Amino acid sequence: MSLYPRNFQLHVPTSLREAIEALEALGEDAKPLAGGQSLIPMMKLRIAAPSALVYLGPLKGELSYVRDGGDYVEIGALTTHSEVAESPLLRRWNPLVSEAAAHIGDTQVRNMGTIGGSLAHADPSADYPAAMAALGAEIVVAGKSGTRTVPAGEFFVDAYTTSLRPGELVAAVRVPKLRGRYGAAYGKVARIATDFAIVGVAVHVSVDERGHVDNMGIGLTGVGPTPHRPRDVEEVALGERLGPELAERIAAAVSRSVDPPTDLRATSEYRRRALRALTERALRRIYLDIARAQ
């Protein structure tokens, strides 16, 4: 009386090149397996039944790292959510990614699940995509003919669908260093603490010496098949004084900018209201953080 996946062929490559070759040779019915925290439950429920798995675990030495890239921080695809959440480099340069990572699932899931796996899975209610959208992150994709970088906005194509081509793997993610007087926050509402987001909001803001917004990025999850970045709302904020009044105005605009779905988790109207509350809360927190840091 237990849940078992369909049997599959197992391939265990020892390098990224070998993994790509194996995926190429096996075709679209084969799946890469990283931490397995989405794929294994789906296989147990037989929502997924791949004929072969290419296990990426042995590539940890190659693909698990958080590295300073100058203007950006690069996160290897096999870095776990726990490692992202606790990385001193990310906490210093891009706490938005760490905070989003800390909101994923629970301790045990964060200890196994990887950033590359989560992004490639492209769950429309996942936490990372909102942060990636808000930050304009870049996904480094490796394939037979080398690597290419894909902006987050082009990486997510549809629910559970990315612009990865057959035989390609996520190799790393690059997130910009946030500079100046900035703050960042991720907030979500979920059915229970450990669940996927009903909606989630990732925001980062930087202000000039007078406290006026000179850069803002907003990313939303749970509002459609892919993460949403309401650029028109970000533009409204530019040059405006960051404070409770702006927080309220931006929150209302964010909630107006989306037409979220109604599903088992929540109605469209609920999602809009939750987004408004989360956005206002995030911006107020950022405002206080920046004020306190002075």
Added chain:
Amino acid sequence: MVAIRVRVNGAHYEHDVEPRLLLAHYLRDYIGLRSVRIGCDTTNCGACTVLLDGKAVKSCTVFAFMADNAEVVTLEGISEGGLHPLQRALAEEHGLQCGYCTSGMVMTLYYYLNKARRVPSEDEVRRAIEGNLCRCTGYVGVVRAALKAAREMYG
């Protein structure tokens, strides 16, 4: 079949297993460690929590082959010399009734306290066990027991 070598609670094992064999079943059926419970079987309840290379994971959501060349610790492995302070505190503070979730609860708290190396706040304990569900006793006794054990270990 795939050949795996795993160190479990300090002892070495070698087995040929089906790729789809889950770590929880491997530990229960191949090694005979019955502290590893299968509750929800869907990555929610945490009853199957064990340490994989020192990290708490849900063994119903890990294939046995993923533990190849790794070290696994189950509840049996932390209580060989008698009850662990966490187990004692859970018994004393009414941290369990049916006990089904307890081994997973202990393993998660063991992982958390070993990492924290200090007496945490009540809120921190509650967050630490967010991936472990109890459906009969509730969490008040569990949290009290965790804090008691932490004081004994690091107070």
